[in-house]
Amino acid sequence: MTVAERIRTDIEARIHSGAWRPGDRIPFEHELVVTYGCSRATVGKALGALARTGLIERRRKAGSFVAHPQVHSAVLAVPDLAQIIAARGEEYRWQRTLYRNVNHGEGGDIPLPAMLVEGVHFSGGEPFALERRLIALGTIPKAATQDFVDEAPGAWLLAHIPWTSARHRIRAVEAIPAEARALALRPRAACLELERMTWRTGEPVTHVRQLFRGDRFDLVAEFRPGDG
Known part of the structure; x- marks a missing residue:
């Protein structure tokens, strides 16, 4: 340490x-x-x-x-995209496009060494979301034994590593040319960017950026009077 x-x-x-x-x-x-x-x-x-x-x-x-705890009107869960797509009655597929260790320079909030995984989530045979994820190997060493070819890293983490806190940032962005091509969109199309950091008892677990087609994904929260 x-x-x-x-x-x-x-x-x-x-x-x-x-x-x-x-x-x-x-x-x-x-x-x-x-x-x-x-x-x-x-x-x-x-x-x-x-x-x-x-x-x-x-x-x-x-x-x-x-700091004083922040008060939010709604809480977003950490979703499993495979389950979301299956619940819509569509076929889900994950395609890994990049996989390598990171030992210097690009960890950001994730301590190094880390595992970098990039890929595309598909729904009904069409691109649904792009994902770029860093996993802290110091916190989750067994992630180094996974290749994330058949299973997306987010689904694996949800199944094996319980998180205790998370931070979301959501915003509308325009897809850059490479992103637009990967999502089968026109250049500069509107997309929804979700950036998330999760921790386990104070230790960083993962940082992920997911880019969704703006015409395919909505964020919905249900709540009742007095919630939160």
Whole structure:
């Protein structure tokens, strides 16, 4: 475990245990530098990772504070596209297009080493969604033994690795030429982009970007008065 990971783990433990409550200030960066005997850049890396997961809030000149939980009007589940397509009465197929280890440079929020898997989900013989996924091998080492040829990585993760928290980002985008060709769309066609990060007890599991044809996919949430 690196020093940055140790700082992050220690702070997460204090927050999850209730020792540090929402609104509490966590130690200043210079205090953490002294405590852990490391550089300010290392502390910044740890705090940046915690801020991205929503556990802390960094305020310019004021320091970092335990974040207050966000309130959402609806919660999106982590879907299994194979089940969604089958429920529509259509034939599902997954086609893997890229598979390799990542050891430097492109992990983003996922710690390295990681497994990079790209592919296309098909519904009724037609492209339904593109997927680009990174899986943290430090958290899920047995993912390295899977080739994800016959089963999409998302379905495998849902079946084998229970997640404890997730973050979604959804937006409308235009398909770039390569994406449009892969989805059998005209250039710059409207698509729905879903970006998701999942964690298991605070440890990153996977980061995925899925691009859906805008004319084939809706996000629907059902709820009742008082939910949430």
